[in-house]
Amino acid sequence: MRGKLGLVLSVWLLLWGTCAGRFVVQKNSLKVTTPNSMRGTYECAIGNFGVPQYGGTLVGTVLYPQANQKACKSFDEFDVSFKSKPGGLPVFVLADRGDCYFTLKAWNAQNGGAAAILVSDDRVEPLITMDTPEEERADADYIEKITIPSALISKNLGDSIKKALSGGNMVNINLDWTEALPHPDERVEYEFWTNSNDECGPKCDSQIDFVKNFKGAAQILEQKGYTQFTPHYITWYCPEAFLLSKQCKSQCINYGRYCAPDPEQDFSRGYDGKEVVVQNLRQACFFKVANESGKPWLWWDYVTDFAIRCPMKEKKYTKECADQVIKSLGVDLKKIDECIGNPEADVDNPVLKAEQEAQIGKGARGDVTILPTLVINNGQYRGKLDRIAVLKAICSGFQETTEPAICLSQEMETNECLENSGGCWQDKAANISACRDTFRGRVCECPIVQGVKFTGDGYTHCEASGALRCEINNGGCWKETRNGKTFSACIDDHTKGCKCPPGFRGDGVGVDSCEDVDECKEKVKCQCPECKCKDTWGGYECSCSGGLLYMQEHDMCISKNTRTEFSWGFFWTIVLGLAAAGLAGYAVYKYRIRRYMDSEIRAIMAQYMPLDNQGEVPSHTHASRGNV
Structure with a gap:
């Protein structure tokens, strides 16, 4: 066993030396x-x-x-x-x-x-x-x-x-790290160099876990056009001198053009490297076909489902199992098989040939030589293959203020606001802070709370503004309640600032900023000779001596009886006047109507009935008609 393993490693060291290239330090x-x-x-x-x-x-x-x-x-x-x-x-x-x-x-x-x-x-x-x-x-x-x-x-x-x-x-x-990854435009392009092999220890396990956990975020970003994702697979070629060796025959397809290490590094058991190459090719072809149909994000579903349904350790790492997963996702299986081609043929495979060319670094990106590797905006990602860590890296690839909503979600927060509000303005009484956590770090911005916009620099000052501003901490203005009475220095409209209400003096900003005015002491009210003044919180009370009644609008005292008699006398005068006017109008109406009707009737009757004074009828009729 040890001799075989040493032979395998020596061959792959040779392959590594042949393919070794430029590695860029991030x-x-x-x-x-x-x-x-x-x-x-x-x-x-x-x-x-x-x-x-x-x-x-x-x-x-x-x-x-x-x-x-x-x-x-x-x-x-x-x-x-x-x-x-x-x-x-x-x-x-x-x-x-x-x-x-x-x-x-x-x-x-x-x-x-x-x-x-x-x-x-x-x-x-x-x-x-x-x-x-x-x-x-x-x-x-x-x-x-x-x-x-x-x-x-x-x-x-x-x-x-x-x-x-x-x-x-x-x-x-x-x-x-703000410039660690390029962010040239409003779309992030990233590549994930991975492997379908699930029997290579912790690295394979971390790849599978990452795909499962990152799938949701990746599909949201892709479907909404925020990102352009491309999966890639590393393969090596077998040096010509070893084409007929057992190692290359078991680990390569298409006559040594595309190779992968034996999963167990043991040729006597388990799956061979060439089976890994074919499954890698199938995943690459799945992406190609799904991308051509306008649904590239289905790749995440396929790789996740394949890892769950077709693992090596259960001896399900087969074409039959892979085909079942492909059919369940509704992707054209015939097109995928055409893309894979014949692994035994002595010809180039267009997909795998393009993959080998893509391994060579261009510009700021070095050669891809290790798995897994993430490349974001042509810069190689460094760090843990973790959902949140990778998502933060992708989000940093957007120009600031163009990040999608997922980049500003709570799970992306840096938690700098937890201690002392991150050094930003805060109102502890109202539990309001200008500190906002983002994946880039905390920012100090006056908040919007319950539809109320706060304005200010976010560091030392924020003030509620606009309509309904008094609903939030009373707009930062003075407010107090005593004996069931409440007074406020906040005006609930589009104005800014605070103003003490009538009966108080001060600037109205903050606690104890409005002072009660003693109207009696300052002699601004109740100044008539008969007036008695009593100061109250936020106002005053005036009364009159000698049974007199106080009129606030005139600041004077009058007799209750005089006012009553005058009022009732005035009332009856109005009533009687209206009655007299009504009777007079009725009398005039009755007189004119009665006179008119009598003259008309007499004129009509004079035409048909002889009267004692016939000689006077014409002149009477003429006179009557002239008065109409």
Whole structure:
């Protein structure tokens, strides 16, 4: 067994040497703010583990431990804690390179309470990427639990920090990831280099878990046009001298053109590498066909379902099982089979050939040589393959203010607002704060609460404005209730500011800002000779001596009886006047109507009946008609 494994590894080392290319170290900015002698911007290399704060910044102070300076042991053994005290800056542990894995240094620093770890190189050389250990060890599960960011700094910078600390200076550093990934436009393009193999240990498990957990976010971003996603698969070719070897025949298709390692690194059992290549090709073809039908996001469903329904350990890693998954998703199986072609033919496969060409780095992106690898806006992602960490990295690829809503959701918050409102304005009484957590870090913006907009700088001042502003903390104005009476200095309209109501003086802003006016003492009311004044909170009460009645609008006292008699006399005068006018009108009406009717009747009757005075009829009739 050991001899076979050594043969396999030697062949793949040769393949690696043949295909080895340019590897780009992903860097971010490190700014030293104090002491002045070191102030400036430096480069550091982002570790390939932990959670870099893509799109954000982290400020802290550096500590170089007196013992365990390489951080290869737990700091508990040395009774050392790096937890920051309330109000203090986060602690960045400075550790020396050497003696143990980078990941173990970060794990020990994290357990000691550090917010980040800086590893000082032990030689003068270009920065490298701190990677996870290649060996699979039973106790290496801690790697997936590392959450603090890590960075490798040059030996010169590390020596300068140590010198400043030994001289009693505080070294404050700002780790800045805002420009770690490009963000050229309003769409993020990202690639995920993965593998269908599920029997390669922790790395395969982490890939499968990531796809399952990230599927929902990826599909939302893709369906709404925020991102353009492309999956990729690494393959190698078999050197011509080994084409007829057992290793290449079991691990390659299309006559050694496309190869993958044996899943168990044992040719005598399990699946062969060539079966992995075919399944990788099937996944790539599934994406191609789904993308051509306008539904590229179905790839996430297929890969998730295939991992669940067709695992190697259950001997279901077959074409038959894969076809069932494809049919369940409604994708054209015939087109996928045509895309796969004949793995036994001595011809190029267009899809896999394009994949090999895509492995070669272009521009800022280096060659893809490890799995899994994420490339976001042509920049290689460094850090933990975790849903939130990757989503933050993708969100940092958008230009600021163009991020989709998912980037501003609660699960993306940095939690900087939990302590002292992040240094932003706050109203503790009303539980209102101008601090808002985002994946880029906290921002101080006056909030909108229950439809009420607050305006101000967000740092020292925010004030409710607009309609209904008095509904929120009374608009920041004075308000008080006594003996069932409530007065407020807030005017519930579109105005700003506060104004004490009548009966009070002051600016109306805040508690105890409106003072009751003593109207009686200041002689502004109840000034008539018979008046008696009593001051009340927010007003006054006036009364009159001698049984008189106080008229507030005239500030005078009058007799109750006089007022009553005058009122009733005036009432009856009006009533009688109206009655007389009515009778007069009726009398005139009756007289005119009666006279008119009599004259008409007489004229009509005179035409048909002889009257005693016939000779007078014409002149009477003429006179009557002339009066009509």
